[in-house]
Amino acid sequence: MLTTPGPGAQSVVEFEQIARARLPGEVWDFVAGGSGAETTLAANRAALDRVALVPRAMGDLSGRHTGTDLFGVRAAMPAAIAPIAYQRLVHPDGELALARAAKRAGIPFTVSTMSSTPLEQVAEVGGTTWFQLYPLRDREQSRDLVRRAEAAGCAALMVTVDVPWMARRLRDVRNEFTVPAHVSAANFTDSSAAAGARQAVVGDSAVAAHTAATFAAFTWPDLTELRRAASIPLIVKGILDPRDAAKAISLGADAVVVSNHGGRQLDGAIASADAVTAVREAVGDRGTVLFDSGIRSGLDIMRALTLGADAVLIGRPALWGLAADGEAGADRVLGLFHQEFAEALGLAGCPDPAAARTLTIWRGSV
Template sequence: METNHTPDPTQPSAGRARQDTIYRSGVSGIRPAVPTDAVGLERAARRTMSRKAWAYINGSAGEGRTHDSNRAAFDSYRIVPRMAHGVKERSLSTTVLGQELSSPLLLAPVGAGALVHPDSDLMIARAAGRTDVPYVVSNQGSSALEDIAAACQGARTPGKSSENTGHWFQLYWSTDEQLVDNLIARAEDSGAGALVVTLDTTVLGWRPQDLNLGSLPFSRGQGIAQYTSDNRFLRIVRQRLRDKVSGGTGGVRVTPAAVASLLSIARHHPGPTFRNLLSPEPRASVETFLDIYSNPGLDWDLLATLKQRTSLPVVFKGILHPDDAERAFDVGADAIIVSNHGGRQVDGAVASLDALVEVRERIGDGPTVLLDSGVRTGRDVAVALALGADAVLLGRPHMYGLAVAGEQGVREVVENVLADLDLTMALVGAPDIAGLREMELRRSVPAPSRVTARRQL
């Protein structure tokens, strides 16, 4: 859990500072680079993104039930503000995994960002550095981890940034154990503050938006930069070429779209595009990635080996059941992220916010618990913190900001969320993050009851 942080009366609050910037610019006819409301931001991003980018970034599993339940859970809570509380200054700072953070916000890992912008990860990293928010670098990133870490650190303000490391690293557990060790070592060498192991994507969920377009960014060489920059992965690729191992489930018809895909693979692979077009390695890298990137056999015994494989704090992402939360800490997790992958994996899964409440009831206040999925505003962050989260990850909104206005768009999305959080704290009487624990919430609809899939006959 977080420690108390005393507000600094010499520093302007995040909310007032952001309002002041916007209104002063407005005098000159300058508007924010991105809409300040969640719905407007999403609409603006949709107008900007390609169909394939929108399908991947905004898409969800099945009929979108989990995606919708995430938002419905947040919307079901009502805040009861308190008056005359005398809160003049607020502190958003907190401590997570022993790291001093300037706010309880992190940027969630989002793969295949090159769909939105070729330099997506570098732009997000710089925005994260400038807003002093840790960026959880995606294992399916579009730039190498080392370059992303350098961009994040290079954008931080000396003397003004908090003491957090600037970035964490997300790991998808490959079927190749040496590759797993390589990725862990690279995370350590890059200065990552934690290793975030995603548990809920041992296979891809059924995602109609992508399927209807026949679009998987990885098959076009997008989102595999952590692999093509890894010497162990490249050794596997070259061995497969020597052994004439073919990947996939069948041949590819030669069509204009297939040629475009080949060009995309060549452009995203390290090295000159023309050379890559003449080499079998880029295509083999894509096929190898699709074969080995995730391990359907991942189990608790494998996860228990992590504490012997890394000195980094270990975070398990994708926990929804209280039993799994207990098991995660039993096998050595330092923290968990309650998450349903933004509704992208199981259609009709429990909302992350509802799962958070059940997890906290089971494990108590001591263990470190973060949350993602469904978070759109600073008010949402406040509700999640009040219900037991130690920190919150923001996913789709920062990608929407990237689509609308690049690096500045990401930065403004973060600033807007933190401003909204700060003003919510001011209006409910919470001087710090610990004070949000006292915020009164009422649920406008009954909480979902726990049922089993087995019907009573």
């Protein structure tokens, strides 16, 4: 059951400044920053803001609802929590608090390989849990993570394919950002690997150095092998080219996530909102298309659906709520997302999320 947003902030984006005021500067930069000159980070918002909806009039809205099915599980709205590393950076309860909020909101929570809480503990919260895999140099460790996720009851496996190494994120480089002592990569059983991002690197980000030493590029044969190994729905995250989307589906993926990693990998990459329609056309009805990078409101969820997505991933705003007021803050942010989406859906003349995909859109200048 979704919670109501309560008093205080009356839109999702208002939580951004609350979170910024409460977090140490270097942690805020880690959460908010992008790669390079942050061109793609800015482009994600600009592209969504260019999408104007043409509402329909005089339709029957008496049975209006916001629910949708995601891999056989009913979600209260077409959204899931994106995989986000090291959530205990922004609040001591980290992933557990956000997973509990997602459970109450009726949407899936994606636990990251780089979670600061073990995936098994997150799954024990009892909501719909997906597991996100970063391909690792230690292939047996990757396989073990998949086995652990399935044993813990995760309902889907999301492999991120756009991080063979971490792009230069200049805010983190300038800050020589290091994960603090109370935070670790809790899914790693090896203590040195778990603590890797805490090892300071002069003139660089410790997180980037840890990633370079730990992560591996992911190839098409790797996807085929992962599809054979995994018994749960497989989602491929980090797709922008429709040719890659079509090939992933042909090799057995159940879904793709149109994502530029929130502007945190290739700076200058196309905005996700400018890529999703072509991906939808390439995938057709053969798989699910999820949208990631830049979602900041319920209206943005509507925009993503009209562009061809089936659902979205909510990233940074979930952390804003967690940083602002822990679990209660996350509840309020997700409640606001639902309230904003329900209003946009109805005012656009759509009785349900599927109808949003039939709307006409107009793309203007920002």
